Amino acid sequence: xxxxxxxxxxxxxxxxxxxxxxxxxxxxxxxxxxxxxxxxxxxxxxxxxxxxxxxxxxxxxxxxxxxxxxxxxxxxxxxxxxxxxxxxxxxxxxxxxxxxxxxxxxxxxxxxxxxxxxxxxxxx
Numbered sequence: 867x868x869x870x871x872x873x874x875x876x877x878x879x880x881x882x883x884x885x886x887x888x889x890x891x892x893x894x895x896x897x898x899x900x901x902x903x904x905x906x907x908x909x910x911x912x913x914x915x916x917x918x919x920x921x922x923x924x925x926x927x928x929x930x931x932x933x934x935x936x937x938x939x940x941x942x943x944x945x946x947x948x949x950x951x952x953x954x955x956x957x958x959x960x961x962x963x964x965x966x967x968x969x970x971x972x973x974x975x976x977x978x979x980x981x982x983x984x985x986x987x988x989x990x
Contacts, residue, residue, distance in 0.1 A: 888935045895928030896921075946984055952976040 901919075908915045921929070955968035955975070969978035977985075 884938070888931075888939070891924070891928045891931070891935075894924035896925055943984055943988070946980060950978050950980045 905915050905917065910916075949971045950969050951971075952967040953970040955966040967976035968974065969976055969981070972978050972980060
């Protein structure tokens with residue numbers, strides 16, 4: 867995506883492509899949330915469940931890379947949380963016990979838009 871007449875950054879392009887691939891693969895695969903609820907009581911003494919399921923190519927593609935994708939997205943979220951932390955914004959506050967906080971990276975008032983976007987994406 868080209869903005870303000872500049873060439874796209876290759877790192878940004880790679881990141882966007884990876885995230886779009888994960889999203890597309892996730893949308894095509896079947897959800898297992900309902901099935902997991904029904905399978906949980908079937909866990910045997912060794913801690914496993916025998917499952918017979920019909921899987922599509924999209925399901926297999928998703929499951930094949932799900933662990934690596936989740937780890938990569940977790941690293942991304944943790945890195946963003948490390949970068950976008952609150953710090954004292956300085957200045958005079960009407961409540962000395964609650965000073966104005968700003969993000970140490972982008973300097974927006976705390977919580978910054980980046981952290982709010984991560985929180986919104988993760989849900990409740």
